[in-house]
Amino acid sequence: MQLQPNSTSNSTPIPISESQRNKIPHVLTVAGSDSGSGAGIQADLKTCAARRVYCSTVITAVTAQNTLGVQGVNMVPEDFVAQQLTSVLSDMNVDVVKTGMLPSLNMVKVLCQSLRKFPVKALVVDPVMVSTSGDILAGPSVLAGFREELLPMADIVTPNVKEASALLGDMPMKSVSDMRTAAKLLHDLGPRNVLVKGGDLPNSSDAIDVFFDGQEFYELSSPRVNTRNTHGTGCTLASCIAAELAKGSSMLSAVKIAKRFVESALDYSRDLVIGNGAQGPFDHFLAFKNISQSSCRQDRFNPNDLFLYAVTDSRMNSKWGRSIAEAVKAAVEGGATIVQLREKDVETQDFVDAAKVCLEICRSYGVPLLINDRIDVALACDADGVHIGQSDMSARLARTLLGPEKVIGVSCKTPEQAHQAWIDGADYIGSGGVYPTNTKANNRTIGLDGLREVCKASKLPVVAIGGIGMSNAGAVMKLGVPSLKGVAVVSALFDRECILTETRNLHAVISEAALLPQ
Ligand SMILES: Cc1ncc(COP(=O)(O)OP(=O)(O)O)c(N)n1
Numbered sequence: 001m002q003l004q005p006n007s008t009s010n011s012t013p014i015p016i017s018e019s020q021r022n023k024i025p026h027v028l029t030v031a032g033s034d035s036g037s038g039a040g041i042q043a044d045l046k047t048c049a050a051r052r053v054y055c056s057t058v059i060t061a062v063t064a065q066n067t068l069g070v071q072g073v074n075m076v077p078e079d080f081v082a083q084q085l086t087s088v089l090s091d092m093n094v095d096v097v098k099t100g101m102l103p104s105l106n107m108v109k110v111l112c113q114s115l116r117k118f119p120v121k122a123l124v125v126d127p128v129m130v131s132t133s134g135d136i137l138a139g140p141s142v143l144a145g146f147r148e149e150l151l152p153m154a155d156i157v158t159p160n161v162k163e164a165s166a167l168l169g170d171m172p173m174k175s176v177s178d179m180r181t182a183a184k185l186l187h188d189l190g191p192r193n194v195l196v197k198g199g200d201l202p203n204s205s206d207a208i209d210v211f212f213d214g215q216e217f218y219e220l221s222s223p224r225v226n227t228r229n230t231h232g233t234g235c236t237l238a239s240c241i242a243a244e245l246a247k248g249s250s251m252l253s254a255v256k257i258a259k260r261f262v263e264s265a266l267d268y269s270r271d272l273v274i275g276n277g278a279q280g281p282f283d284h285f286l287a288f289k290n291i292s293q294s295s296c297r298q299d300r301f302n303p304n305d306l307f308l309y310a311v312t313d314s315r316m317n318s319k320w321g322r323s324i325a326e327a328v329k330a331a332v333e334g335g336a337t338i339v340q341l342r343e344k345d346v347e348t349q350d351f352v353d354a355a356k357v358c359l360e361i362c363r364s365y366g367v368p369l370l371i372n373d374r375i376d377v378a379l380a381c382d383a384d385g386v387h388i389g390q391s392d393m394s395a396r397l398a399r400t401l402l403g404p405e406k407v408i409g410v411s412c413k414t415p416e417q418a419h420q421a422w423i424d425g426a427d428y429i430g431s432g433g434v435y436p437t438n439t440k441a442n443n444r445t446i447g448l449d450g451l452r453e454v455c456k457a458s459k460l461p462v463v464a465i466g467g468i469g470m471s472n473a474g475a476v477m478k479l480g481v482p483s484l485k486g487v488a489v490v491s492a493l494f495d496r497e498c499i500l501t502e503t504r505n506l507h508a509v510i511s512e513a514a515l516l517p518q
Pocket residue numbers: 309311340342372373387388389390391392409410411429430431440463465488
């Protein structure tokens with residue numbers, strides 16, 4: 001039955017002044033519906049909700065699908081897709097448009113027309129052609145539409161290797177080097193940025209994606225999560241990029257955040273069982289549920305952030321003649337996943353000023369920044385949290401002062417201290433000294449055995465610290481206790497000539513060790 005629009009549908013809008021507007025970042029997804037809710041419109045809605053971004057929807061097709069595959073596809077008439085686009089774009093202050101399944105050439109044309117009429121801040125194109133189950137979702141005629149009309153308008157296009165190959169006339173894609181070539185060739189078609197996703201690349205232990213912004217190539221790698229629940233990862237990644245762009249992130253930062261979001265959702269959902277088929281959906285919200293169960297009280301903290309924890313040292317920076325900000329920038333560029341400013345000799349106002357600059361750097365990379373000891377400095381610069389020790393303010397009091405959103409880490413040498421940190425509302429613990437260190441005076445070494453004991457007892461994620469560097473980080477990561485999430489390092493990064501190289505090398509070592517069987 002076709003319903004006619006009622007007479008109020010075109011009524012005059014009520015004027016709202018700029019100051020009355022309570023703006024929320026807004027993504028419009030133009031995609032197909034997945035009845036199993038793993039991918040498509042449903043994945044986009046869940047992703048945007050998880051990232052706290054408003055999501056409106058233009059539905060291009062309705063699919064009947066489940067974990068076994070796609071049983072049917074019903075296209076929405078093109079003129080009705082155009083009508084949905086006009087309804088949303090003409091009225092709802094969309095920041096970013098993200099596209100998924102566009103099943104006909106005319107649909108691509110209709111979308112491009114609407115975007116020319118109602119320009120938005122950014123266009124994210126996920127060139128969906130084949131479902132993860134192998135079913136065709138867009139025919140060859142759509143390829144021409146992508147190449148000639150949509151890609152030239154895109155701020156980023158996010159093909160997997162099969163889609164990149166199809167867009168480039170069946171170019172062979174067997175290696176990261178092929179992905180780089182493809183990224184360059186796709187960029188020549190007009191999009192401002194290209195992300196070629198290497199998850200399907202054969203013989204690769206990591207999920208390596210190649211990002212190209214027209215000037216620089218970035219290889220973004222994350223450990224492959226061993227799970228059947230990967231249906232909808234492409235839609236989720238693209239809509240998370242769109243959500244972060246809508247919030248104002250730079251493109252590289254949006255891509256990094258999105259990659260980490262997908263990685264942690266897959267990790268948390270690895271054992272979820274929905275459906276009987278080969279490929280299941282994952283839970284976009286499970287990460288938050290687990291975090292709150294384990295007392296990680298804020299959604300910006302992901303335990304995987306502890307993977308490579310860079311802790312600064314003012315004396316080392318003075319020795320090498322660099323500013324705190326220079327040191328932090330080099331570490332995050334090298335792959336540090338979280339940073340702590342441990343500046344024992346800096347005047348308070350200088351500390352606050354430097355922390356603000358570092359915070360900007362870290363935010364642009366999607367990396368959290370914590371302050372050592374100084375709750376006042378953390379509050380003054382609105383850092384992401386603090387790290388405190390047994391002789392500092394209690395975690396309970398820090399939590400009261402900082403509120404539920406900030407990250408709190410506590411140093412613990414014993415299972416009892418780890419238990420207390422959990423009771424007090426900490427988010428993670430730092431445990432050491434794993435090895436002897438010159439960085440912290442009179443520090444008791446607990447060794448790998450002491451670390452194992454703390455990790456086994458801890459309900460919170462743990463990062464190991466103390467004397468860790470290239471020669472022994474692998475041994476720490478191979479401890480194989482699930483709560484151990486990474487290594488925290490001072491001198492092996494900051495008491496070196498080139499922080500960037502040292503961070504890169506250490507990242508490679510711990511990534512390899514984390515993948516090896518225990
Ligand atoms: C990640 C991490 N773990 C442990 C510490 C040590 O903190 P603390 O015991 O407070 O000692 P100082 O760093 O203040 O000397 C840390 N900073 N980071």
